[in-house]
Structure formats: structure tokens, C-alpha cells
Amino acid sequence: MIDSIPFPQADDFDKILLIINITDEELLIDNLYMQKYLKGITSRQVSYFLSAAMYIGLIDKNKKFTELGNTVRKEKGKIQVIEIINILLSDDVIRYSYIYEAVLCIPLSINLIGNRIQKYYPDYSLSTCRRRAQTVRGWVEWIQNHLI
Secondary structure, three states: OOOOOHHHHHOOOOHHHHHHHOOOHHHOHHHHHHHOOOOOOOHHHHHHHHHHHHOOEEEOOOOOEEEHHHHHHHHHHHHHHHHHHHHHHHHHHHHHHHHHHHHHOOOOOOHHHHHHHHHHHHOOOHHHHHHHHHHHHHHHHHHHHHHO
């Protein structure tokens, strides 16, 4: 993942999927449009979801699709989902949480996920890491729901 982008705070991965599949990337800079497109969220929440898409390498800081983002956008249906899951599982925290939850069937607490995040982001407070752990939980759940 991109080190200069903060660890995401965007637990509804379906909104990131909407961003990936937007028809015109120029609309990514239109905050009012994005608020409506992402199902009536606030301007602040739009920035969270765009930052999450940046974190996983699908868009750049100029809100343009990266090469990886364009590759994923070209895929449809299950193939696109598989590509996205591969990207998500390349992140150490998400992969760690997924393996425990889905493979080993050991539920991880927000505290344990937060501790794992803090390992990679030592400047984050433990309370911030625990809030970000909600994102990890949401993304792991999204992966599990799409592998069925």
C-alpha cells in the first residue's frame, strides 16, 4: 500500500467499488456529485473513501486512476472482485486479519487489530488504530462475502 497515504477510515468497501467503477474519472473531483453518487454521504466521508482508494493504489493524489486502477476498472464481475481481493490481501494488516478470521476461524478483537495497525503506524494513537480497525473488519467481511 502507499506509505504516504494514511491508513484508511472507510469501512464500507462497496463505496470504494463504486469509485472504481465510476464512468468518468473527472467526476472524482466533484465533491457534491460524489456525495450523491456514494449514496448521500458527507463531504468529509467522500474524502475518506477517496483516500482509501488512494491507499490501495487505485487512484493517485490528483484523483486520477492509476495504471492499477485502470487495469481493475477494465475487469468486470467476479474477475474484478478477485483483482480487488488480491490488492487488499497484499496489505499486511488486512491479510493478517483475514487469515485469522476466515482461514483460522479465530475472531480478532478491535484491540488486536488496532495493535497490528499500530505496529505499522507507530505515530498513530491506540484509539486511532482502534477506529481504523473497524475499516479492516469491514474490508475482511467484504472479502468473505464476495468469496462465497
